[in-house]
Amino acid sequence: MSRAHRSTRTARLTAPLAAAVLVAGGFGAMALTGASAQAATGAVNAQDDFNGDGYADLVVGAPNATISSKAKAGYVAVTYGSASGVSTADKKLISRSTSGVPGSATANQQFGSTFTKGDLDRDGFSDLVISGGKAGSVILWGSASGLTGGTAIAGYDSPQTGDFDGDGKTDLTLFAYQNVEGDDPENATGTVWKGPISRAGTPAASLPLLKTGEALSGPVDTTESGDVNGDGKDDIVALHYEGDGVWGNSLLLGGGSAGFTKSWVPGEAAGNKMGTGIGDVNNDGFDDVVVGNDWGGGNVKVALGSATGLSEDRVQTFNQDSPGFPGAEEEEDEIGGSVSVADVTGDGYADIALGIPGEDVGDIYDTGSVALVPGSASGATGAGTQVFHQNTAGIPGVAENSDEFGVTTALLDLNGDGHRDLAAGSTAENEHNGAVWILNGTASGLTATSSFAFGAGDLGAPATAASFGSYLR
Secondary structure: OOOEOOOOOOOOOOOOOOOEEEEEOOOOEEEEEOOOOOOOOOOOOHHHOOOOOOOOOEEEEEOOOOEOOEOOOOEEEEEOOOOOOOOOOOEEEEEOOOOOOOOOOOOOOOOOOEEEEEOOOOOOOOEEEEEOOOOOEEEEEOOOOOOEEEEEEOOEEEEEEEOOOOOOOOEEEEEEOOOOOOOOOOEOOEEEEEEEEOOOOOEEEEEEOEOOOOOOEOOEEEEEEEOOOOOOOOEEEEEEEEEOOEEEEEEEEOOHHHOEEEEOOOOEEEOOOOOEEEEOOOOOOOOEEEEEOHHHOOOEEEEOOOOOOOOOOOEEEEOOOOOOOOOOOOOOOOOOOEEEEEOOOOOOOOEEEEEEOOOOEOOEOOOEEEEEEOOOOOOOOOOOOEEEOOOOOOOOOOOOOOOOEOOEEEEEOOOOOOOOEEEEEEOOHHHHOEEEEEEEEEOOEEEEEEEEEEOHHHHOOOOOOOOEOOOEO
16 A cells, blocks of 8 residues: 655635534444634645635545445545644544445445545535545545535546646546556556536546556556646656556656656655655745655655756755764665655745654664654755654653554644644554554644544544554545
């Protein structure tokens, strides 16, 4: 499973408060959604806000959960943001057994393996597109009372939102489902649904994914989007299978009706243990691509964007031995096994959250940690990095062998104070039930103060071997 997580530019919102009660079908759980004591005061990414209250909402995947007696049918949990952040009481649980969601839970479907956010129907509320380990995706629609309904998209997975043709409307890319089999995978096919997209699942137009003559090996696992060349059209970094057990990144430059153009981007890894994020680390107006654990070599690469896109001569590299980075590089730490890029401190430079799931703490092996690397005018060098793990004062829990804390990450402004907060997952926690930790963002970075953790059981959701936290947005 991919550990890549998208970061996009931030838009300032002023939105009405909303309160409603929703029933999370398939779980028999009732959830209060969207109620907030006060409006958000900071800047929040509109893409992250399903109920329009000015607070980002967190989506957590649990693809290995048993639903309706079907093993690994999977679900996602949405926890809604508020002035005090997210809570386990303000949630919605979504599976293929949820009322209004098309289809039914089936074994090994792994619903919730990947998902993306964006206002597809231009009603002012972000929507959620969910896919899994079998063909087909589902759109949940945002509203003042949170996510509602469900619209099926047959045959496609690995969804990604963005404005890919530069017309100011949110589009949706979809890749055809393929199994990971053989040394010579078939080329990945797909489509671009031009926005707006109706609630009947009809796009304004369907466009080709790639320009004539372009090809991408498949299948595609996850994708990230941002504008690396500043042309006003979002680009995509796609993690896809290249054969022989190797996964690689490809950059697809947005190009309107003719389709994307394939271009260079760093990143290859055996076994798909590589994170990717996109954001403007040096605040020059071009989004940069951050790739962690490239070939498992213990390095993080930052490919700086420019008017001509990315190039091999504009790549910064740092690791745990770089000056200002606490700790030391060790074999199989997997620094950057997950990557998220967004401005935590509010200084205008995107910061880099790195999961280091193979990190040892003392004699405790593979317990995992997370790091926040500051952005600056000179990019990211590792200087000023903060590192947290479960034995850090204030972080809930205790570091244990093979927890792999930080195997997933996401940066979202959950409490509306203008600073992105960190969500970090450990799918191995509690016999692979999984859990998620929240660390608040501040003007000086992340803080362990008032951090908290929760698992599926805290939400009243199926927990046993659910791998809760496998994917975060």
